[in-house]
Structure formats: C-alpha cells, structure tokens
Amino acid sequence: MRTLADVEIGERTTVRRLHGTDTAKRRLLSMGLTKGAAVELRKLAPLGDPLELTVRGYELSLRRADAACVEVE
Amino acid sequence: MSKEISIALAGNPNSGKSTLFNALTGARQSVGNWPGVTVEKKTGRLKADTSCQVVDLPGIYSLAAGSVDEIVARDYLVSGEPAVILNIVDGSNLERNLYLTTQLCELGLPVVIAVNMMDVVKRTGDEIDLERLASELSCPVLPISALLGEGLDALTTTLLQGVRGELPLPRPRVFSAPIEEVLAEIENLIRPHVRSVPGERSRLIALFEGDEHEKERLNLPGSTLSAIEKLIADLETRIDDDAVSLIGQERYQAIQNLLAGSRLEHGRGQMTLSDRIDQVVTNRILALPIFAAVMFLVYYLSVSTVGGWWTDWANDGLFGDGFFFLGRGREAYDEQVEEFELAEMSVEAFEEEAAAADLEAETATGLVAEVILYNDSGVEKERVAVSHDDYLAALDVEEPDPAAFGPWVPGVPVLVEQALEAGHVSGWLHDLVLDGIVAGVGAVLGFVPQMLVLFFFLALLEACGYMARIAFVMDRIFRSFGLSGTSFIPMLVSTGCAVPGIMAARTIESERDRRLTVATTPFMPCSAKLPVIALIAGALFDDAWWVAPSAYFAGIGAILVSGIILKKFRAFAGDAAPFVLELPSYRLPRPGDVLRSMLERAWSFIKRAGSIILLAQVFVWFTTSYGWADGAVRAVEQDQSFLAVLGSAVSWIFAPLGWGHWQAVVATITGLIAKENVVGTFGTLYGGFSEVSEAGWEIWANMRVHFTTLSAYSFLLFNLLCLPCFAAIGAIRREMNSARWTLFAIAYQTGLAYAVSLIFYQLGAMFSGTGSIPGTVTALVLLAGLLYLLLRPNPNRRLLPAAARS
Numbered sequence: 001m002r003t004l005a006d007v008e009i010g011e012r013t014t015v016r017r018l019h020g021t022d023t024a025k026r027r028l029l030s031m032g033l034t035k036g037a038a039v040e041l042r043k044l045a046p047l048g049d050p051l052e053l054t055v056r057g058y059e060l061s062l063r064r065a066d067a068a069c070v071e072v073e
Numbered sequence: 074m075s076k077e078i079s080i081a082l083a084g085n086p087n088s089g090k091s092t093l094f095n096a097l098t099g100a101r102q103s104v105g106n107w108p109g110v111t112v113e114k115k116t117g118r119l120k121a122d123t124s125c126q127v128v129d130l131p132g133i134y135s136l137a138a139g140s141v142d143e144i145v146a147r148d149y150l151v152s153g154e155p156a157v158i159l160n161i162v163d164g165s166n167l168e169r170n171l172y173l174t175t176q177l178c179e180l181g182l183p184v185v186i187a188v189n190m191m192d193v194v195k196r197t198g199d200e201i202d203l204e205r206l207a208s209e210l211s212c213p214v215l216p217i218s219a220l221l222g223e224g225l226d227a228l229t230t231t232l233l234q235g236v237r238g239e240l241p242l243p244r245p246r247v248f249s250a251p252i253e254e255v256l257a258e259i260e261n262l263i264r265p266h267v268r269s270v271p272g273e274r275s276r277l278i279a280l281f282e283g284d285e286h287e288k289e290r291l292n293l294p295g296s297t298l299s300a301i302e303k304l305i306a307d308l309e310t311r312i313d314d315d316a317v318s319l320i321g322q323e324r325y326q327a328i329q330n331l332l333a334g335s336r337l338e339h340g341r342g343q344m345t346l347s348d349r350i351d352q353v354v355t356n357r358i359l360a361l362p363i364f365a366a367v368m369f370l371v372y373y374l375s376v377s378t379v380g381g382w383w384t385d386w387a388n389d390g391l392f393g394d395g396f397f398f399l400g401r402g403r404e405a406y407d408e409q410v411e412e413f414e415l416a417e418m419s420v421e422a423f424e425e426e427a428a429a430a431d432l433e434a435e436t437a438t439g440l441v442a443e444v445i446l447y448n449d450s451g452v453e454k455e456r457v458a459v460s461h462d463d464y465l466a467a468l469d470v471e472e473p474d475p476a477a478f479g480p481w482v483p484g485v486p487v488l489v490e491q492a493l494e495a496g497h498v499s500g501w502l503h504d505l506v507l508d509g510i511v512a513g514v515g516a517v518l519g520f521v522p523q524m525l526v527l528f529f530f531l532a533l534l535e536a537c538g539y540m541a542r543i544a545f546v547m548d549r550i551f552r553s554f555g556l557s558g559t560s561f562i563p564m565l566v567s568t569g570c571a572v573p574g575i576m577a578a579r580t581i582e583s584e585r586d587r588r589l590t591v592a593t594t595p596f597m598p599c600s601a602k603l604p605v606i607a608l609i610a611g612a613l614f615d616d617a618w619w620v621a622p623s624a625y626f627a628g629i630g631a632i633l634v635s636g637i638i639l640k641k642f643r644a645f646a647g648d649a650a651p652f653v654l655e656l657p658s659y660r661l662p663r664p665g666d667v668l669r670s671m672l673e674r675a676w677s678f679i680k681r682a683g684s685i686i687l688l689a690q691v692f693v694w695f696t697t698s699y700g701w702a703d704g705a706v707r708a709v710e711q712d713q714s715f716l717a718v719l720g721s722a723v724s725w726i727f728a729p730l731g732w733g734h735w736q737a738v739v740a741t742i743t744g745l746i747a748k749e750n751v752v753g754t755f756g757t758l759y760g761g762f763s764e765v766s767e768a769g770w771e772i773w774a775n776m777r778v779h780f781t782t783l784s785a786y787s788f789l790l791f792n793l794l795c796l797p798c799f800a801a802i803g804a805i806r807r808e809m810n811s812a813r814w815t816l817f818a819i820a821y822q823t824g825l826a827y828a829v830s831l832i833f834y835q836l837g838a839m840f841s842g843t844g845s846i847p848g849t850v851t852a853l854v855l856l857a858g859l860l861y862l863l864l865r866p867n868p869n870r871r872l873l874p875a876a877a878r879s
Contacts, residue, residue, distance in 0.1 A: 017314075020651075022282070022315075022317050024651050025317045025318055026137055026321070027135075029320075030137075031653050031655075035314075035318065045545050045548065046355075046360040049548070050549070056169050057168055057169075058166045059351075059655065060653060060656070062652070062653060063552075063652050066652060
C-alpha cells in the first residue's frame, strides 16, 4: 500500500482510502482528504516532519505518522 | 428568566470570523470561557439591534470530529438557545469551508451564509455563483468583506429577518439512496426514545457515523444501539467502504455540485504573493534562523526593552515612590541620591569611629574614619576616608526632594498614605490598605504593561498567519515531549516572567497541549528567581559560573521530563485525532483587531487572575506582620509573626531536603508573593537587615552557618520548581478555567520539586559520606519511581493500522 508518507516532494496524486480509527478518519475527511481528492506534497518542515500538502486549494500540514493513514494511488 | 435572542457565529479558523464579530458588535463585547474548558467564549451585542446577542463559537472545521472546540460548538448549537446561525465562509478557500456549512444546514435552524474575503476573490479573478449556492442550500448567501466592512448592512438586515423567523429553514443535503434508506431506518429505531428536537437530522447522521458523544447524549437502550450498528455494518459490507468515509465523501461531492457554476480555478497552480513569502519563511534552511530572529525580536521588545521599561515604571514609579514625568530630571536626582547616601554612611562611620575612641563626634577634629563601598556581589569597590571636615559637611547634606529636579509625580502608595494620614485612619487599617491592598493591586497591575506589549505581538503573529508556521516548524521538537510547536512562545516568555508566559498559552490550538503547557511552563527560571540564584551562588558557591546555567537546565529539564511523564496519563492523552494544521495565507492584519485582542487578554488577566493575587497578597502580608503577643493579635517583628510560627510547625517536612529550619521555610512562603522576596526575608531573618542588596551579600556569612552547599542547592532547586508566585497561580487559574486543574498543576509542581530536591540532597549526602540509610533508600525509591514514569511505554498510544506501522 502506498501512502501519503511515501509521496515525493512536488508529486501530485489522488487519495484512495483512509485507514485508522473513526475519529482519525473524521478529522482527515473534514480537512478535505476524501476518496478521489487530488493532493500535492509541497514541502517538508525543516526537521523533515511534518509535511505540507496542497489539497482542495489550500495548504494543510500533517505529521508523517498520520499521513501514513492516507492510502494514495 | 426571559430568553435572549442569540445569533451563533460559526466558521472555520482563519475565515475572518473575529474581524466579522468585531465589525458586527463593535465595542459591546464580553470575553469569558465556555464552562469547564479552556476554550474562550466571546459574546457581543449586535450594533444594529442591541437586544440581539452574537455568540462567537470557536473556529472549527467540522461539527463531528470530537475536539473540545467542536463539542463546545455543537452543544451550543443544539441547545436551543441560538435563533439563527451565521456561517462565515472564506471565499478564497470555499471548498473546505463549505464542509462545515453542509453540517450546519442539518441542525434545523435558519442559516445565513456570509461569503467573506470577496475583495480577495475579485482580485484573483475567481467567480462565485452565489445564487446557485443560495438556491441549492435554500438559505440567504451574502458577499462580504469583513476587512473592508463591505456588505455588512445587508448582512445585518438578513440576520434580523432570521431573528424574526422570516427565513426558510435550509434544505439539508440529500445523501445517496443507500445512505438515506439507512438514515430513515435509524430514525424509526430511535423515534420511541427521543422527543423531536432541533438538529434531529444532524443527530441521525452522527449516529450513522458512530459518533460516541452523540450516543451518550441520546442515552439509547443497548438493543436499539446494536440494531443501528447492524444496519450500518450491513451497508458497509455492501458498499465496501466505512460509514464515516462515505458521509465525508458525499459531503464533498455535494460541495462540488454547489460550486458547479463557480470558477475557482483561476490562479491555481500559480504562485501567489503568500506562496512566495512562505517559500522563504518555511524554507528548509532559512526557517529556523528566521524563527529564531522573530522570537528574539518578540522577546527583546516585550521582555527586555519596551515591556521591561514599562513594568519597571509601574512597579517602582506608579506603585513605588513616584516617577519623573517623561523621565525629566531623573539623572540629576539619582546623582543627588547617591551623594546623600554616601553622606549618610560617612556620618555613621565617623560617629562609630568617634564612639570607639571615646570622643564626641562634633569635636573630634583629628579623627579620620573610613567608608567602604561594595558592589552587588559584596566585593569591595572603593574606600573613602572621612575627616572631621567631611563629617561636618556630610551632616549638612539633606535628602533630595525629587520634586525639585523635574515634573515629579508621586506614586499611588505615597498618595494613598497622604490621604490616610489626612483622614487620621487607625494604625492597622492604615497598614492593611497600604501594605496589603495597595501593594496587592500594584502586584497585579505591575504585570500589565509587559503583557500589553507581548499580547500585541502575539495577536500580530496570529493574525498575519505566522503562528501556524511556528507550529509547523517546531512541531518535530516539541511533540516528543507532549507539547505543541506553539508551546515554544510561552516557555520563552516565561524566562522573563511566567505570568505573561502562561497567558500566552492561549495561542496553542489543542486544549490538551494548552493545559500541559500551562502546568509546566512555570518551571522556567523567571527574572524574579535570578536574585535567589545569585544569593545561593554567592553565599555558598563562591559565585561559581555554573550555578545560574544549571538552574536553567533544571527548569528546562523539568518541563521536558514533565511533558513525557504527563502525556502518558489519560487526562493528558488528548483526543485520538491526528494533528492537522492549516497553513493559512499570509494576511495583513487589521490594526483594530490586533489592538482589541491585546486589550481583551490583558483585561481578562486583571479580572480573573487579579482577585486571587490580591487575596494571597493580603494574607501573606497579615501573617508576616502580625503575631500572637501578650495575649492578643499585634503587629510584631517577622520572627514572631504567625508565618514564623507556621514555618516552625511545618519545617520538619523539609528536613529530608536538608533545610528543615524555619527561616528557610518562611523565606519559601514569602517567595510565593514574588520569588525575589526570598532574598529579603533571609536578610531579615539571618542578618536583621531591613534591606539587603539584590544578591544579599551582607548575609552570605550567616547563611554559611545554616546551609551546606548540598542543602543550599537543594533549597534552590525546590524554590525554582515548586509552586510559582501567586501572580502565576492566578494566571494558571485563569487559563485552566478550573479549580481542579489549577490545584493539580500546583500540586504536581510542588511534588516534583520535593522529589527532585530530596533525591539531590540525599544522594549527594550519600556520595559525600554523610548520608543516612533511610534517606538514601527514600531517594532511590523516588528516583526509581520517576524513571519508571519517564520510561514506561505510553498506554494511550493511538493504534495505527498494521500497514501504516510497517
């Protein structure tokens, strides 16, 4: 399974499925990470974590461990 | 009680909600907390109709994800209190903002949608089909720019229509057929158990999503719950996706449909100015230096310079003897004061010398005395010879009157004292007012200037979007200690003073991180602890260079250790949801909003923390200046006071730390008013001095009698880490918004201080060969307990799916 944590900087991809607890899914869904949503990995924080993504036209930051719950194409 | 008409203002963080709130309500606002939580509650009166109350809900992305903010907002919306929901959405970030809108439309309340930042939308060339939004959702949709104040009149008119009940209810979003069928079946199942309530459809969906909070609220019988769960499980297998994801996906699909007539692609993929700024500010190489520079600037301006000057003025001028208006005449006056002090010392030295030689000072023409001047660390600076002529000249030097040097404004205590004397007020009342109340009010207000400057910068950092970047840049470092990246600011500020530091925790997003930061940030050595460090370093360690840095290491160490220990407890485990952080576009803040935020925070400190500080101040003043003498309560010397009696009674508690004598205990208690009081109290109790220099070198020799190096350092450790001064406790109370949490924080701090000091003293004694077996054993047991808490695995670790863990 390929997740958001494996995406390269500058790469665009599509969300396939969310994993994890219901609470975790709800939080990610409310931020726009739903099946079929386009995401781009913009950059990493200076210490390599968290990540900065563009999703639904805005900038979202996620920790690597949480990004691993988002399965992508 | 007649019910007030309320408008609930809901919207995403960074959608311009505060600006709109300020614009709608003007100055008629009050700030408090939602009951029992650290979340701020703001209410205000609508400018256009002051009988309407506007309630500013916390900024949220969703009504159903389970954070404290979301629960507070949801509880209020379904409470039946609000008549209308005003939903502000950011027009430049419509897609995600409308997610909350789809949820708000299911609550069975009229919704008015204000699409904000229309100026930005127009500038980027986007087009929003507002009519389609309005007709699809069946609620009024109005374009506004809260920043420029555009569209607010029309918005107010529509809101008042809603208040009068003239608006249609929004048409809730229809989900796909399989989901709607299950929702209908759930409705049939719960129908017998609940009365028809507003927000019913919203509750059905929450049940469908398996929302635990909603299940609790509805209090359904177990059989109904399991029937609902079975319905959902069946659907999930049929569609091969889970209920939560299904609802989320369909909401976003609905939003795509709402936006079918809008053109938002314009400018996407291109670099905006904000993107370009961010490329530099959160750049992998530049981010940390820029962060350090910003922090230095904030600290330098609010603690070292501007804020510091103001605070000194408030403490020494306004609530001290007085001050020179605009500082004019200060230098000349200070010179005169120095001259006067030297003259006083000369007179004293000469008269002593004369007495020793059995001569009359007035006639001892041949005698020469000597005055020795010391610097702050007790090192001899200068010797001045005093001849008979010098003596006579010194007798004539009069105490300078500040009023003669410039526009002198007497301080509040001076004025109050004059008033009290003019009114012939009795002695004890005079003392109560002056030493108890005025000193207490001074202690509260003395913090305000520094806070104003700090809060100004915090509001600026928040409003322009940099605060989110601080969280982004620092997250990696702080999360291992259970803290947020934004916890850095409270800790930095606390090296100056813990009170504004604690108040700065307001900027931390999650409640859990906020509580943890508030509970641990007072460990940082603040500027008032520096004289205590200097006293111990000077008296027992020969001013060794390492004492002060070691105190900072102890403070920072205590914060990090506490973070690791406490985050493993359930109460601090927080919500299990992932950390998500929006990085909003950089914006120029509105000066009015920044100033208002600054004033609000300062005022809430005065109001909520002030009372506790004042009470504590009066209490300690009374117990130190009064005692039981000759069968009655009387004003007594400090060593006869109630506090001294109390100190003696509890001093045994501190014997295992190596300083079980009452003077040290009393000094620790007076240190609760302000930590630097420890030095002054030692001056009185060990030397009989009414006043000592900042590091108290006059009493160093006497202290060596009472302390060993081990017990002195243990005393220092305890005083650095134990419960902070009353002002900080007041601030903790204000921020925790709960007596229980406040007590927990100070009990934890004191407990840790006790354990650390005991371990240090007893193990130190063991290594130096003076230890006792019970002492060593206790220390080892405590150390083992501390290490266990520190190293045990986190029982609340969120379970990641197997695939993600690999």
